[in-house]
Amino acid sequence: MAVKSLLLDIDGVLLRDQFLLNHIQNNCVKYVQAKLPTSKNPRGVNRILYMEHGHTARGLQNAFRIDVSDFNEKVYDKKLIEHLSEIIYGTVFQLEAKEIYEFTKKGWDVTLFTNAPAAWGGQVARAIGDDVRIRCAGDNIMNSPIKPEARAYDGFSKVQTHIFVDDCLKNLKPALTLPNWHPVHFSFDDNPWCPNIGSIWELGLYLDTADFLMERHETQ
Numbered sequence: 001m002a003v004k005s006l007l008l009d010i011d012g013v014l015l016r017d018q019f020l021l022n023h024i025q026n027n028c029v030k031y032v033q034a035k036l037p038t039s040k041n042p043r044g045v046n047r048i049l050y051m052e053h054g055h056t057a058r059g060l061q062n063a064f065r066i067d068v069s070d071f072n073e074k075v076y077d078k079k080l081i082e083h084l085s086e087i088i089y090g091t092v093f094q095l096e097a098k099e100i101y102e103f104t105k106k107g108w109d110v111t112l113f114t115n116a117p118a119a120w121g122g123q124v125a126r127a128i129g130d131d132v133r134i135r136c137a138g139d140n141i142m143n144s145p146i147k148p149e150a151r152a153y154d155g156f157s158k159v160q161t162h163i164f165v166d167d168c169l170k171n172l173k174p175a176l177t178l179p180n181w182h183p184v185h186f187s188f189d190d191n192p193w194c195p196n197i198g199s200i201w202e203l204g205l206y207l208d209t210a211d212f213l214m215e216r217h218e219t220q
Contacts, residue, residue, distance in 0.1 A: 005160040006103055006207065007113040007135075010124055012167035013186045014096070014112070017087050027075040028056045034074070035066050054148055054170065055115050057141045071141055072117045084120065088127040096200040101129040103207060109160065111135050115146045147171040153178060163210060165203065182210070 008014060011021060025046070032049070033042040049059025056075075057068035087093055104110050110132045114121050117138040125132040135155075137146040145151035148171045156162060164175045165184045172183035172194060183194040184206065190196055197203050 003160055004108045004211070005157065005162040006108045006110045007156075007162055007164040008100075008110065009166040009168070009171065009186070010112055010114040010116060010121060013165055014093075014100075014124060015084075015087065017092075020083055020087050023080055023083050024075070027077065027080055031071060031074050032056065032060070035060055035068075036064065055138075055141065055146050058146060061142060067142075069142055072119065072138065076117060076119055081119065081123070084123060088124055093127065097128040099200050099204055100132070103204070104129060104131040106207075106211070108207065109133070113147070113164070113166075114138070115141075117141075148174055150174055153181075161210075163207065165197070 011024065015021065028050075029043045029046045032046045033039065036042065036045060039045050046056055049056050049063065053059035053062055057071040060066040061068050088097075100110060110128075112121050112125050112132065112134045114134070114136055115138050116136060118134060118136045120138070121134040121136040125134045137144045137152055145154075147153075147166070147168075153174050158179070160180065162175075162178075162181045163184060164172065164181055165186050166172050167186040169185060169191060172185060175181040175183040176193070184203075185191055185194050185196045186198070186203075187196055188198045195206065197206055
């Protein structure tokens with residue numbers, strides 16, 4: 001096991017194609033509409049559920065006591081999975097996938113840390129390389145802890161240094177209190193409490209810096 005661990009969110013970090021992200025969101029809105037047929041603004045409800053609870057299904061479960069066991073089946077449907085395949089085997093994603101795979105050759109353990117199910121995260125991981133792991137909370141969304149719930153961050157090595165990259169600040173905040181965790185915001189917007197990067201190329205530069213700092217610390 002490498003000392004260096006890179007934890008990457010998927011949607012908004014590795015997957016940034018706006019049509020694909022809109023496809024996910026539209027499926028979530030349709031799901032909310034099906035579960036709350038009297039809602040006059042399912043898109044607005046979906047946005048609030050995501051902002052307040054970190055996940056549409058968890059929000060429906062917590063706020064409305066609704067059975068969401070069919071969420072993955074309805075949202076991550078055949079059309080969405082086919083759309084995902086078009087993106088991850090396209091030129092743009094594959095160029096970045098090669099960069100990420102190079103991180104593994106430099107000694108980084110790469111794990112995709114996502115609230116999506118394994119049917120989603122597994123495809124993305126395989127498109128990058130066999131050495132990439134997944135940590136998908138979304139397979140049992142009714143019971144498993146999800147980001148940003150504190151328990152979602154348990155189970156990772158206590159001896160590794162974890163660089164955790166996410167586009168959602170709420171998901172990054174729990175890492176501030178965890179030993180050896182270093183949150184990185186994937187965004188062009190500056191924030192006062194953790195580094196920002198705007199591309200996988202910038203992530204590579206950041207990891208090179210982290211490499212240098214860790215090596216210097218080990219030699220002191």
